[in-house]
Amino acid sequence: xxxxxxxxxxxxxxxxxxxxxxxxxxxxxxxxxxxxxxxxxxxxxxxxxxxxxxxx
Numbered sequence: 001x002x003x004x005x006x007x008x009x010x011x012x013x014x015x016x017x018x019x020x021x022x023x024x025x026x027x028x029x030x031x032x033x034x035x036x037x038x039x040x041x042x043x044x045x046x047x048x049x050x051x052x053x054x055x056x
Contacts, residue, residue: 036044
């Protein structure tokens, strides 16, 4: 088997698209005010109203 040919295989791997490094940090930290969301405040008020109506 000394006449066997050696085949060289070349793989081409495309480089990943460069990302903006600042966007990742901004998305992870969720910058903003430290308070309850509007939805949670509405829900809390709705539950409080139901409690008051049941007490009457």
